[in-house]
Amino acid sequence: MKTAVITGGSSGIGLAIAKRYAGLNYQVYSLDLNAPPVDSNINFIQCNMANETEINQAFETIHAVNKQVDVLVNNCGLQFMSPVDEFPTEKWKLLIDVMLTSPFLCTKAVLPRMKENKSGRIINISSVHGKLASPFKSAYVAAKHGVLGFAKVVAKEVGEYGITVNSICPGFVDTPLMRNQIQKQMELNNLSEEEVLRQIFLKDQDIKKLTTPDQVADLCEFLSGNAASTITGEAYSISGGWGA
Numbered sequence: 001m002k003t004a005v006i007t008g009g010s011s012g013i014g015l016a017i018a019k020r021y022a023g024l025n026y027q028v029y030s031l032d033l034n035a036p037p038v039d040s041n042i043n044f045i046q047c048n049m050a051n052e053t054e055i056n057q058a059f060e061t062i063h064a065v066n067k068q069v070d071v072l073v074n075n076c077g078l079q080f081m082s083p084v085d086e087f088p089t090e091k092w093k094l095l096i097d098v099m100l101t102s103p104f105l106c107t108k109a110v111l112p113r114m115k116e117n118k119s120g121r122i123i124n125i126s127s128v129h130g131k132l133a134s135p136f137k138s139a140y141v142a143a144k145h146g147v148l149g150f151a152k153v154v155a156k157e158v159g160e161y162g163i164t165v166n167s168i169c170p171g172f173v174d175t176p177l178m179r180n181q182i183q184k185q186m187e188l189n190n191l192s193e194e195e196v197l198r199q200i201f202l203k204d205q206d207i208k209k210l211t212t213p214d215q216v217a218d219l220c221e222f223l224s225g226n227a228a229s230t231i232t233g234e235a236y237s238i239s240g241g242w243g244a
Contacts, residue, residue, distance in 0.1 A: 003027045003066040004224075005059075007049055007106060008076030010036040012175040013125060016213030017073055017220050018042045024221070027066060031058050031106075032076070049076045050097040052105055059109035068113035068120070071224050074103035074147070075125040081136040092139045099143035100150070107154055111163070120163040121224045124151050125216070128171045128239040144169075148235050155233035164232040166223050171239030172201050174210040206241030 002025075009018035009030030015037075022028045022041045030036050031047040047058045062069060077099050080091045103124055114120030129137060130144035148167050155165040172178060185196045202208045219236060222228055237243065 001025060001027050002070040003029070003062070003068065004071040004073065005029045005031065005062060005069050005106070005110070006073040006075055007031045007047075007102060009042060009073075010034050010044065012177060013170070013173055013213045013216050014073075014075040015040070015042075016217045017075060017125075020214075020217035020221055021071065021224075026071070029058075029062055031055070049102040050094055052101075055102060055105045056109060059106070063113065068117050069110040070119065071121045071123070071220075072106055072110050073123045073125065073220060074106055076102060077125070077127075079137070079140055082138075083136060084138050087138055095139035096143050096146075099140070100146045103147055104150060107150075107165075111154075111158065114163050115158065115161045118162045120158075120161075121228075122151070122154065122163065122165045123220050123223050124148075124165075124167040126151075126167045126169045126235065128169050128237060128242050130167065130169050130235065131237065132243045151235070152233045159232055162229075164223070164228065164230075166228075166232060167235040168216060168219050168223075169235055169237045169239065170211050170216055171205060171237075171242045172210050173216065174212050178210065202240065204242045205239065206244065209240060211238050211240065 004021040004026040006014050006018045008014040010032040018028050018030050029043045029045055031045050035044045036042040045058045047054045124147045126147045127144040129141045130148045133141050151165050151167045182196050185200055198208055
């Protein structure tokens with residue numbers, strides 16, 4: 001049985017990805033602060049993705065019972081918004097640690113066995129903000145841009161071992177967190193859900209629809225399969241044309 005590790009795999013996009021691999025008969029691990037739903041067939045390792053010791057311990061646990069990690073999905077993320085001149089340094093460090101340093105540490109942890117077995121798939125969930133900028137999101141944008149550059153370097157280093165490294169750049173995704181934001185904007189601006197989506201969230205998208213978590217999981221599944229065995233170092237937008 002193959003093994004997949006998804007960081008932040010207990011909710012939202014990460015949960016959809018974790019469920020997808022479980023449905024494909026992978027042994028699936030979620031590294032997260034919170035547990036996934038009890039009926040999801042996902043192994044849970046509680047892990048602070050800003051803590052190097054906890055990350056290394058998690059992979060030691062996984063490698064103790066699995067030949068290798070066949071698929072690593074670096075998905076864990078968070079957001080904090082502030083003007084640059086007011087941005088708290090501790091928040092900057094936290095976002096960079098979780099969204100840029102943790103992909104480095106997780107990748108570092110799985111590569112030796114992937115290289116030994118000459119196989120493996122690493123997928124980074126970046127963001128449309130890995131290619132674009134928005135005001136007040138300096139740490140998030142910096143981390144997501146960094147992920148794309150990091151992935152390209154790793155792709156060049158490990159291609160000879162049959163390992164592929166790619167990134168996915170979603171726009172707005174229909175998660176419970178997104179729905180809460182929509183509801184707040186509806187109340188604040190006295191707008192309908194459709195008006196909030198079109199006027200606020202999806203105004204820069206050509207296709208005025210939220211991406212679903214399952215669509216992100218679809219792309220992960222493709223990038224893990226034989227059809228993508230020669231695709232590496234790429235960054236796929238799934239954002240309704242935002243930034244095109």
